[in-house]
Amino acid sequence: MTKEKLYIYDTTLRDGAQTEGVDFSIHDKKKILAALDLFGVDYIEGGWPGANPTDTEFFRNDHSLRSANLIAFGMTKKTENSVENDPMLSQLVNSKCSSVCIFSKSWDFHVDVALGITHEQNLTNINETTKYIVKCGKECMFAAEHFFDGFKSNPRYALSCLKAAYDNGASWIILADTNGGTLPHEIFEIVSETTRHIPGKNLGIHTHNDTGNAVANSLAAVQAGVRQVQGTINGLGERCGNANLISLIPTFLLKKDFSDKFELNVKRDDLKKLTQCSRLLDDILNREPNRHLPYVGACAFSHKGGIHASAVQKNPKTYEHINPHDVGNCRTIVVSGQSGKSNIMSRLISIGIPVKENDTKIRMLVDEVKHRESIGYSYDGADASFELLARRILGTSTSSILLHRYEVSVRKKNTGEIISSVKAEIDVDGDKIMCQGEGNGPVNALENAIRSDSRYYENFKDFSLVDNKVKTFNTSTGAITRVHLRSTDTKGTTWITVGVSPNIIDSYLNALVESLAYKLLKDRVTDNLSGLSNISS
Ligand SMILES: [Zn+2]
Numbered sequence: 001m002t003k004e005k006l007y008i009y010d011t012t013l014r015d016g017a018q019t020e021g022v023d024f025s026i027h028d029k030k031k032i033l034a035a036l037d038l039f040g041v042d043y044i045e046g047g048w049p050g051a052n053p054t055d056t057e058f059f060r061n062d063h064s065l066r067s068a069n070l071i072a073f074g075m076t077k078k079t080e081n082s083v084e085n086d087p088m089l090s091q092l093v094n095s096k097c098s099s100v101c102i103f104s105k106s107w108d109f110h111v112d113v114a115l116g117i118t119h120e121q122n123l124t125n126i127n128e129t130t131k132y133i134v135k136c137g138k139e140c141m142f143a144a145e146h147f148f149d150g151f152k153s154n155p156r157y158a159l160s161c162l163k164a165a166y167d168n169g170a171s172w173i174i175l176a177d178t179n180g181g182t183l184p185h186e187i188f189e190i191v192s193e194t195t196r197h198i199p200g201k202n203l204g205i206h207t208h209n210d211t212g213n214a215v216a217n218s219l220a221a222v223q224a225g226v227r228q229v230q231g232t233i234n235g236l237g238e239r240c241g242n243a244n245l246i247s248l249i250p251t252f253l254l255k256k257d258f259s260d261k262f263e264l265n266v267k268r269d270d271l272k273k274l275t276q277c278s279r280l281l282d283d284i285l286n287r288e289p290n291r292h293l294p295y296v297g298a299c300a301f302s303h304k305g306g307i308h309a310s311a312v313q314k315n316p317k318t319y320e321h322i323n324p325h326d327v328g329n330c331r332t333i334v335v336s337g338q339s340g341k342s343n344i345m346s347r348l349i350s351i352g353i354p355v356k357e358n359d360t361k362i363r364m365l366v367d368e369v370k371h372r373e374s375i376g377y378s379y380d381g382a383d384a385s386f387e388l389l390a391r392r393i394l395g396t397s398t399s400s401i402l403l404h405r406y407e408v409s410v411r412k413k414n415t416g417e418i419i420s421s422v423k424a425e426i427d428v429d430g431d432k433i434m435c436q437g438e439g440n441g442p443v444n445a446l447e448n449a450i451r452s453d454s455r456y457y458e459n460f461k462d463f464s465l466v467d468n469k470v471k472t473f474n475t476s477t478g479a480i481t482r483v484h485l486r487s488t489d490t491k492g493t494t495w496i497t498v499g500v501s502p503n504i505i506d507s508y509l510n511a512l513v514e515s516l517a518y519k520l521l522k523d524r525v526t527d528n529l530s531g532l533s534n535i536s537s
Contacts, residue, residue: 006252006262007228009043009174009204010036010245012281014073016236017047021285028284029058032233035280037068039273040266041245043228045071045101050091059095067265071141072097076104076129079121083132093136100133101174103143106161107150119157126164134169141172143206148175148182151190159197172204172228177217180210180240184220191224200225207243209235214243219251222258233281234293246278247294250327268326275328283492288467295327302332304380306340309333313346336373336380341366344390351387353396365393376473376480376500384487384495384518385511391521399520401450402427403513408442408505420445426513428456428520443508450516462490463519465512470504478502485511489519 013029016022024032029046036044044065047055049072059072072095077086084090092100104126105111111122126142133140142165144150150158162173175191182190187207194203205221205228207214218229229252235244249266252258278296282289291298301324303309311318316331324331333346344366348355355362368389369379379386391397406424413419422445423436437449443465451460466486472479481504488494495518499511 001260003261003263004201004227006222006258006264007042007204008040008245008249008264008266009045009071009228009230010041010232011045011073011206011230011242012036012232012236014045014047015206015238015242016232018238019236019241020238022236024054024284026054026058026061029054030061030063031284032281033063033065033068033070035277036233037065039277040264040270041068042265043071043099044068045073046097048073049095050074050088056091059091059097062096069099070097071099071101073101073103076102076125077132079115079117079125083128089129089132093133093138097138099139099141101141101143101172102129102133103145103176104129104161105146105150106144106158107146108154108157110146110150123160123164126161127168130165130168130170140165140170141174141204142166142170143174143176145176146178148177148186148190149179151194152186155193159194162194162198166198166202171202173198173202174204174206174228174230175221175226176206177208178206180208180214182207182213182217183211184213184216187217188220188224191221191226195225201227204228204230205243206230208237209240209242209244212240214241215247215251218243218248219258222252222262234278234290236281244294246274246296250274250295250322254322254326271326272328295322296329298332300324300329302334304334304336304343306343309346310340310342313342332383334380335369335383335386336378344369347383347386348390348394351383351390353387353390353394355394359394361394365390368393372500374475375477376475376482377498378482378484379498382484382496382498385497385514388497388514388517388521397521398524399517400427400429401513401517401520403509404432406446406509408445410442422446422449424449426450428453431455442505443512446509446512447516456520459520459523460516463516464488465515466494468508468511470507472504481507483507483511485515487515487519489522493522495522 017024033044047058049056049059063070072092074088074092077083077089111119130140144161147158166173203226205218205226207217231243231245231248234246235241250271252264253268253271275296279289301320303312308319333343335343335347345355404425406422408422410420419438420442421438426433433453435449435453437445437452439445439448466488469484472481480500480502483499484496486494486496497511497514499507501507
């Protein structure tokens with residue numbers, strides 16, 4: 001059976017850029033454009049030339065793309081201007097893009113209230129703008145803003161807006177749920193009705209996530225007949241975001257109802273770049289990746305419950321809807337006080353530590369994890385600390401750093417500057433080191449002190465702390481503070497360690513020392529065994 005083509009249209013660089021706190025530079029835009037092109041997205045909306053200096057310059061640049069079509073976005077001409085004399089429109093027709101997407105209102109309420117023009121004038125603006133863009137030799141797409149609200153209010157008028165563009169040569173008519181309040185069954189019904197007036201092969205869907213249904217609404221629209229789907233990486237977008245292409249694309253390729261029927265320019269093999277593509281945006285925005293994101297989150301294939309973990313060992317299908325490797329993600333077995341021996345065995349295997357089922361040391365490790373969690377440790381997520389503990393107990397440790405004693409002082413100068421100093425005695429692989437350092441806080445001071453030892457300079461020069469999470473609570477032995485530290489290196493690998501103590505500074509310093517020990521271990525394993533492929537990243 002011949003499959004129908006389903007087109008993917010990314011608007012991260014335009015609609016996504018309208019998100020609070022997001023301000024892409026030209027360099028960021030180029031990076032995202034290149035990644036989306038390599039990934040296989042059909043259309044990439046680059047921005048709105050003329051609306052801001054970054055977008056204007058972006059469209060002045062030449063972009064050589066492998067297969068994607070770069071789109072310039074803008075609006076229909078203003079009522080008082082002719083098409084030839086509309087400054088925004090001239091930016092579009094003079095851009096280097098061969099395709100242009102224009103938008104206008106298709107909700108009578110918006111035409112009355114927001115535009116303050118007659119319904120007829122709005123239709124004329126759509127009609128003449130489309131005709132002009134096509135006459136200038138460009139492909140024209142028309143985005144019908146508020147189409148679903150418009151259809152509910154005045155279906156005849158909403159459809160006449162679409163027809164004004166379609167009948168004058170628009171190749172795609174995009175149905176937008178701009179306020180994001182429409183539900184999947186309504187989308188299905190309205191799109192079905194719309195396909196009686198405009199062929200589905202010329203219809204696109206653009207949804208927002210205000211009811212948490214942007215992805216579901218896009219799927220409903222495809223089932224009702226549209227053949228172009230718009231969205232953004234990670235669902236970036238103002239308010240609650242746009243439809244998340246990182247969820248939609250694998251759904252189209254891996255779920256039978258869609259994969260049997262449709263063909264995408266993104267191929268099954270390209271899907272392996274999905275997690276990387278999602279993380280690239282987080283990296284550019286300097287955001288922590290959402291660990292719970294479908295398909296690509298660090299927790300999307302993590303198994304904590306003992307029953308789940310042991311079943312996944314027998315057959316991953318028991319608790320995984322797809323193979324994580326298909327989307328560039330990986331399986332994680334979480335270790336915690338609730339874990340049985342099977343979780344710990346699975347985790348050890350996945351980090352490359354050889355284990356034997358009947359090894360008595362495994363029981364010791366399980367008991368030690370349970371004991372430590374009872375006094376406040378948590379290894380759920382702190383994979384690096386777990387690995388250090390496991391290697392210590394199983395006798396496969398290849399690095400250790402122990403903090404014997406230290407002295408911390410904090411002083412505030414009359415300039416307001418606060419300086420922390422640390423003097424410490426540590427033991428690195430049996431070498432006793434006396435070190436001292438200063439920093440903006442005790443953790444930074446200890447980090448600088450350890451880095452200052454020339455023997456370890458190479459190991460720690462690309463080490464940095466990303467963030468931390470602190471929790472203070474009561475145990476049977478009194479109040480304790482638990483610190484989780486997330487660290488990274490220049491290769492982009494991240495790892496988490498845990499430190500516990502009744503004293504918050506001690507908790508931080510213990511977590512830091514664990515983190516540095518893990519960095520040493522990682523460097524050595526990479527050098528010697530080229531294993532350690534399951535560091536959480
Ligand atoms: Zn939008």
